[in-house]
Amino acid sequence: MKAYRQQLYEIGALAKLANLRDGLNGVTLTNLHVDESKPVIWKKLLLEVFYTKNQAGEAWSKRTESGAENYYNNYQYENGWSYYGLNLGSPFITDRQFARDELAGHPTQHFINNRIFLMHLGFEGAIKDIMIRTKLSYSRNYGTFRTSAGPYRMFGQVVQADPNLYFTPVNQFSFYLEGRKAFKHNVVAGLTIAGDNGRLLYNSAGVIASISKSF
Numbered sequence: 093m094k095a096y097r098q099q100l101y102e103i104g105a106l107a108k109l110a111n112l113r114d115g116l117n118g119v120t121l122t123n124l125h126v127d128e129s130k131p132v133i134w135k136k137l138l139l140e141v142f143y144t145k146n147q148a149g150e151a152w153s154k155r156t157e158s159g160a161e162n163y164y165n166n167y168q169y170e171n172g173w174s175y176y177g178l179n180l181g182s183p184f185i186t187d188r189q190f191a192r193d194e195l196a197g198h199p200t201q202h203f204i205n206n207r208i209f210l211m212h213l214g215f216e217g218a219i220k221d222i223m224i225r226t227k228l229s230y231s232r233n234y235g236t237f238r239t240s241a242g243p244y245r246m247f248g249q250v251v252q253a254d255p256n257l258y259f260t261p262v263n264q265f266s267f268y269l270e271g272r273k274a275f276k277h278n279v280v281a282g283l284t285i286a287g288d289n290g291r292l293l294y295n296s297a298g299v300i301a302s303i304s305k306s307f
Contacts, residue, residue: 095119102161105148110156113146116182131220138214142184145207145234151243151250159245160237164203172202179203184210184231190293196259198238204259205292207234227268233292235259264290278306
């Protein structure tokens with residue numbers, strides 16, 4: 093068993109312990125005694141909880157000079173913490189290009205959704221001789237403080253959000269399912285299915301089928 097905690101740091105609130113509510117909490121269980129003869133086996137289980145709603149930006153949060161951390165968005169870099177249009181690190185903080193058009197976003201912010209509560213489950217095992225790997229993610233998404241419903245902290249002061257830029261909280265479910273089976277002569281066949289369903293991203297699904305041989 094392994095448990096871990098990752099704390100978010102952006103522009104200094106962590107030094108004052110003002111955004112301790114935010115972070116990634118996880119636990120993994122690894123089976124060290126797998127019995128390959130059984131029809132169903134498990135090798136690894138994962139549970140993660142990802143929370144970024146606080147950001148030291150709530151009106152009641154401890155005062156900091158910078159105010160809300162505004163994760164991934166940046167005052168100097170127009171596209172925030174991104175590289176060739178893709179965000180660095182967590183895939184669950186959403187930039188404009190992938191979000192639904194009807195969701196509100198502040199014109200100065202590349203990432204329109206960085207206030208999130210998310211649960212992520214992972215499983216790795218086998219059913220008979222078919223290897224199974226599954227990843228399931230369910231989130232509640234609240235936009236950013238600049239598109240929130242109430243007051244928030246900005247540069248140490250409490251200010252009111254623009255009511256014309258309100259991001260309505262939405263849910264999102266994403267899944268990944270992979271199966272692989274080994275045959276004679278080092279041949280492996282695989283099938284992967286993944287998709288998104290919800291009101292944050294456009295609904296989509298994809299399938300990959302593969303056959304490989306090792307020499």
